[in-house]
Amino acid sequence: xxxxxxxxxxxxxxxxxxxxxxxxxxxxxxDQSPDWDAGHSDxxxxxxxxxxxxxxxxxxxxxxxxYLGPKLGLVAEDERLAIWTHQxxxxxxxxVAEAHDSHHPLGPGAYYEDQKQExxxxxxxxxxxxxxxxxxxxxxxxATNRAGDDWLVGxxxxxxxxxxxxxxxxxxxxxxxxxxxLKPDYPEVYALAGRVRERPRxxxxxxxxxxxxxxNGIFRHYPELDA
Amino acid sequence: xxxxxxxxxxxxxxxxxxxxxxxxxxxxxxDQSPDWDAGHSDxxxxxxxxxxxxxxxxxxxxxxxxYLGPKLGLVAEDERLAIWTHQxxxxxxxxVAEAHDSHHPLGPGAYYEDQKQExxxxxxxxxxxxxxxxxxxxxxxxATNRAGDDWLVGxxxxxxxxxxxxxxxxxxxxxxxxxxxLKPDYPEVYALAGRVRERPRxxxxxxxxxxxxxxNGIFRHYPELDA
Numbered sequence: 243x244x245x246x247x248x249x250x251x252x253x254x255x256x257x258x259x260x261x262x263x264x265x266x267x268x269x270x271x272x273d274q275s276p277d278w279d280a281g282h283s284d285x286x287x288x289x290x291x292x293x294x295x296x297x298x299x300x301x302x303x304x305x306x307x308x309y310l311g312p313k314l315g316l317v318a319e320d321e322r323l324a325i326w327t328h329q330x331x332x333x334x335x336x337x338v339a340e341a342h343d344s345h346h347p348l349g350p351g352a353y354y355e356d357q358k359q360e361x362x363x364x365x366x367x368x369x370x371x372x373x374x375x376x377x378x379x380x381x382x383x384x385a386t387n388r389a390g391d392d393w394l395v396g397x398x399x400x401x402x403x404x405x406x407x408x409x410x411x412x413x414x415x416x417x418x419x420x421x422x423x424l425k426p427d428y429p430e431v432y433a434l435a436g437r438v439r440e441r442p443r444x445x446x447x448x449x450x451x452x453x454x455x456x457x458n459g460i461f462r463h464y465p466e467l468d469a
Numbered sequence: 470x471x472x473x474x475x476x477x478x479x480x481x482x483x484x485x486x487x488x489x490x491x492x493x494x495x496x497x498x499x500d501q502s503p504d505w506d507a508g509h510s511d512x513x514x515x516x517x518x519x520x521x522x523x524x525x526x527x528x529x530x531x532x533x534x535x536y537l538g539p540k541l542g543l544v545a546e547d548e549r550l551a552i553w554t555h556q557x558x559x560x561x562x563x564x565v566a567e568a569h570d571s572h573h574p575l576g577p578g579a580y581y582e583d584q585k586q587e588x589x590x591x592x593x594x595x596x597x598x599x600x601x602x603x604x605x606x607x608x609x610x611x612a613t614n615r616a617g618d619d620w621l622v623g624x625x626x627x628x629x630x631x632x633x634x635x636x637x638x639x640x641x642x643x644x645x646x647x648x649x650x651l652k653p654d655y656p657e658v659y660a661l662a663g664r665v666r667e668r669p670r671x672x673x674x675x676x677x678x679x680x681x682x683x684x685n686g687i688f689r690h691y692p693e694l695d696a
Contacts, residue, residue, distance in 0.1 A: 302556045322524075
């Protein structure tokens with residue numbers, strides 16, 4: 243195995259962003275529960291996911307994708323566009339953190355059942371204010387990519403297209419009513435996600451057992467939070 | 470002016486992480502409220518801060534610092550160490566987001582006064598669980614830097630040392646009692662922050678009017694959240 247992805251098993255979680263890049267590239271990789279002793283001891287990650295590649299260990303999703311991008315052919319060679327790609331990924335990471343907090347506003351240490359009331363308030367703000375703000379931005383940058391019509395950056399698919407696809411899938415899973423109502427406003431984003439879904443390797447992956455159900459991960463479906 | 474930092478004025482906020490790098494390097498820069506028309510229109514940032522440098526516009530603190538690092542001499546030249554530096558910065562960004570949510574658990578759209586009860590719960594979890602977890606990690610990586618004793622990565626100061634210093638300052642401002650109690654457990658982190666504070670350009674900056682008071686930014690002092 244060339245690459246090893248260290249992450250919790252049982253839900254897609256943050257590891258999925260790395261998994262999709264490895265799958266799209268047809269990379270040789272192993273996907274396993276975190277083995278903290280596998281990495282270089284002088285670069286210990288704060289939390290999974292982290293990736294080991296020979297003597298290199300990288301943590302933080304955006305940093306892993308930035309590391310893998312050139313190796314997997316999933317980022318523009320142009321330096322300015324590569325920075326832009328990374329910036330988009332970091333903004334997706336912000337959205338992912340807010341998606342988590344929509345059901346855990348009081349913090350990750352307490353059960354959802356013990357913060358349901360607070361989650362109702364936070365989820366409403368997330369649905370009505372934050373999701374549209376992020377979606378507006380994705381729609382804008384998809385529409386203004388000067389180099390091409392199909393992807394977020396440049397002419398070719400890059401890792402952020404995969405990440406945007408998965409984020410949209412997650413939001414649709416967690417907030418189906420909300421996303422159904424918003425869909426007409428975001429034709430570019432939905433069309434891009436559709437193109438990702440049809441990539442041969444991604445389509446095969448989504449049909450495989452390697453694609454895990456959302457379950458109790460970051461994107462959770464609680465009907466009362468989508469009311 | 471070579472660089473322009475676009476950010477809200479009146480509190481240090483996320484812009485401070487960029488400001489400290491520019492100050493330490495003695496860079497020629499302008500610090501102003503966001504001018505959304507100043508950047509390249511095909512890379513519009515989701516939110517401030519963003520930096521303009523001629524034809525390049527970069528948003529997201531960690532991406533800005535990654536861009537500036539080599540230009541300002543604030544990151545190791547070794548690629549593996551540069552990735553590690555960025556990974557640390559991304560983890561600091563996660564801590565900063567959690568510090569904000571400690572007083573705004575229900576989201577940024579509502580006033581603190583309307584979520585005081587919830588903030589009490591979230592802040593307690595932040596103080597008792599999250600701050601120690603992050604501090605443990607900073608202490609560990611400071612202690613295990615093989616190349617030197619003074620800084621987080623390699624032999625020389627890099628932008629993450631500045632960021633860790635400011636984050637510690639922010640935590641001490643927001644949670645003075647908590648941090649006073651934790652201080653004995655983190656000698657490496659406090660010593661490193663002390664070294665940053667004594668850098669001639671940083672010391673001069675901290676004494677200047679360019680250093681803004683914390684006020685109602687990310688790091689806020691509410692005595693009831695530090696109880």
